Amino acid sequence: MAAPLRVALAGASGRMGQMLVQEILAAPDLQLSGALLHAQSARLGEDAAAFMGRSSGVRFTADAGQALQDAEVLIDYSRVEGSLQLLPLCVQRRLPMVIGTTGFSAEQRAQLQAAGAQIPLLCAPNTSVGVNVVMNLLAQAARQLGSAYDVEIVEAHHRHKVDAPSGTALQMGEVIAQAQGQRLADVAVYSREGHTGAREAGRIGFATVRGGDIVGDHTVMFCGAGERIEIAHKSSSRIHYAQGALLAARWLSKQPAGFYGMADALQLR
Structure with a gap:
């Protein structure tokens, strides 16, 4: 049996982040490898699955290098500024990146597209x-x-x-x-x-x-x-967003560098 895909999360304590933690822990082919929050979060140091009343073995951190250290793919549901800060680090590490953050300007979206020339990057305003x-x-x-x-x-x-x-x-x-x-x-x-x-x-x-x-x-x-x-x-629930994001992460981890959307992952084009 293949080793589980190691997934890091950015924005890991938010509404989508918690749903993703829940779905990753329930999936036998996935492993939570990092959980990144902003430096002012009051939840730094907590176990990422504490809200479920269980332990994941992964604690919330503001250290991006630590959160991404063992990851094979990053799912980012932070904010525009956070996504753009993570972009060069993912390029440096050749780390595939699924971005579910919204609100990018045309100029900022051009930065994402440029990064897609160097790493597999899937940007989706909606992963459902x-x-x-x-x-x-x-x-x-x-x-x-x-x-x-x-x-x-x-x-x-x-x-x-x-x-x-x-x-x-x-x-x-x-x-x-x-x-x-x-x-x-x-x-x-x-x-x-x-x-x-x-x-x-x-x-x-x-x-x-x-x-x-x-x-x-x-x-x-x-x-x-x-x-x-x-x-x-x-x-009526965010679960279908999380399931779609994980489908995208599984697919993206096997792709060459490129700028992708959910239509690519779902073969809808």
């Missing part, structure tokens, strides 16, 4: 298998319906989410724009207030909801004359 299947459905709908249908994207997340629109909503917009031969930057509308006038044809609108403990809801509306088509994905 279901969401990535939805992306394929959106591309098909956008091609078939064309400019005769107005596109609106509504997303809802918990009160603690720091970026808006969500990375998933933006990716949905990019998929639709590309399917219609457009650039999202040229057609996106992110806010409406006051006397806005009539809606311009060909625009892709975004609306954001933040509140409570909503895990993540996304609805895309194709609004035509006399009918409205809605394609939606609603999350």
